[in-house]
Amino acid sequence: MPVARVVVDVMLKPEILDPQGQAVQRALPRLGFDGISDVRQGKRFELEVDGPVDDAALARIHELAETFLANTVIENFTVKVEEPAVGAEK
Amino acid sequence: MPVARVVVDVMLKPEILDPQGQAVQRALPRLGFDGISDVRQGKRFELEVDGPVDDAALARIHELAETFLANTVIENFTVKVEEPAVGAEK
Numbered sequence: 265m266p267v268a269r270v271v272v273d274v275m276l277k278p279e280i281l282d283p284q285g286q287a288v289q290r291a292l293p294r295l296g297f298d299g300i301s302d303v304r305q306g307k308r309f310e311l312e313v314d315g316p317v318d319d320a321a322l323a324r325i326h327e328l329a330e331t332f333l334a335n336t337v338i339e340n341f342t343v344k345v346e347e348p349a350v351g352a353e354k
Numbered sequence: 355m356p357v358a359r360v361v362v363d364v365m366l367k368p369e370i371l372d373p374q375g376q377a378v379q380r381a382l383p384r385l386g387f388d389g390i391s392d393v394r395q396g397k398r399f400e401l402e403v404d405g406p407v408d409d410a411a412l413a414r415i416h417e418l419a420e421t422f423l424a425n426t427v428i429e430n431f432t433v434k435v436e437e438p439a440v441g442a443e444k
Contacts, residue, residue, distance in 0.1 A: 285399070288422075295420045301402045306399075310394040328382070
C-alpha cells in the first residue's frame with residue numbers, strides 16, 4: 265500500500281509571545297552565535313497516511329490539524345505533502 | 355537590512371520511541387480520523403537571520419542546530435532556508 269507523508273507545522277501566531285523561542289534567542293550570543301534577531305519555536309507533526317493523498321484526504325487532515333493538533337486561538341498551522349522519494353535531506 | 359528566515363526541523367530518530375506522536379496517533383480513531391498509520395512529533399525552529407544567508411551563515415546555523423537545538427544522540431535535524439517572498443502558505 266502506498267504510504268505518503270503529510271507534514272503539519274504548528275507555530276504560535278506572530279502576535280503571541282513565545283517564551284521558548286525567546287529563551288533560545290537570548291542564549292545564542294552567550295554561546296557565541298550572533299546575527300540571529302528572532303527565534304520562534306513550534307511543533308512539527310509527520311503523519312504517515314495510508315493510501316493516496318487526494319483532496320479529500322487533505323481536507324480531512326486539515327480538519328484534524330484545526331481541531332486537534334493546533335489551538336487556532338493562538339496558533340497558525342500549515343499542511344504540506346512531503347514527497348518521500350525526493351528525500352535528499354537529513 | 356535584509357532578514358532571511360532559516361527553519362530548523364528537529365525530529366526524533368526513526369529508531370527512537372516517540373510517545374507524544376504515539377499518543378496523537380492512538381487518539382485519532384477515537385476522534386473519527388482513520389487512515390493515519392503513524393505520527394511523529396518534533397520541533398520546528400524559525401530563525402530570523404540578519405544579513406545574507408550565505409554558506410558561512412548556513413554553516414554557523416548548522417553548528418548551532420547540532421550543538422544547541424538538537425540532541426544528536428536521539429534526534430535528526432534539517433536546516434532549510436525559507437523564502438519569505440513566496441509566502442502563499444498560512
